Amino acid sequence: MAFTSLSWTKLTSNQNSVTINIPSGYRDLMLKFSIKGDRASEDYLLMQVNSVTSSSYAWVLNQADGSAVSTSTSGVFPTTQDTSIRLGLIPPSGLTNSATIGVLYLYNYLDSTYNKTVEWSGGYEENVSSGTAKTFFGGGYFNSTSNVTSIKLYPGYGTNLTTGSTFALYGWTNA
Numbered sequence: 001m002a003f004t005s006l007s008w009t010k011l012t013s014n015q016n017s018v019t020i021n022i023p024s025g026y027r028d029l030m031l032k033f034s035i036k037g038d039r040a041s042e043d044y045l046l047m048q049v050n051s052v053t054s055s056s057y058a059w060v061l062n063q064a065d066g067s068a069v070s071t072s073t074s075g076v077f078p079t080t081q082d083t084s085i086r087l088g089l090i091p092p093s094g095l096t097n098s099a100t101i102g103v104l105y106l107y108n109y110l111d112s113t114y115n116k117t118v119e120w121s122g123g124y125e126e127n128v129s130s131g132t133a134k135t136f137f138g139g140g141y142f143n144s145t146s147n148v149t150s151i152k153l154y155p156g157y158g159t160n161l162t163t164g165s166t167f168a169l170y171g172w173t174n175a
Helices: none
Strands: 002-010 018-021 028-035 043-049 057-064 069-073 085-090 100-107 116-127 132-142 150-155 166-173
Touching: 002 018, 018 166, 028 150, 043 100, 057 085, 085 100, 085 116, 085 132
Parallel strands: none
Antiparallel strands: 002 166, 018 150, 028 100, 028 166, 043 085, 043 150, 057 069, 057 132, 100 116, 116 132
């Protein structure tokens, strides 16, 4: 497999969301991100596809912090659907040297036969002095066979993704 860098974005100001437009011509997509938020406490990182805000997403998220593991879902997976996919956590704004880093895979985003599946993993350093980390991984789907033309990322409770957050999109081919 070969991959091509499609876009790279670094926020130069705070934004309440980032929409990444997806070109056609690839089989799978990979999105790498490094995100900080402006909420004083931990926040959720959420995703929507093609600006769809209706209950069209089902997901499972597993989180670990070195002492406990937890699982959350959009409901009775996969039948209960949500208005977004919860990808993981954004660290509190007070952790000035910490950002959520992660990678998201979107498979067969142009295939009109199946719903669009997504898989992700990532984490952040929770306590700079002790080195405690929070990690997460999950999977889910967008309940549509439509081509994926955009991905929107945004905080669940906070106001903004902050300056310095980065997003790198890659397209995978069969070559």
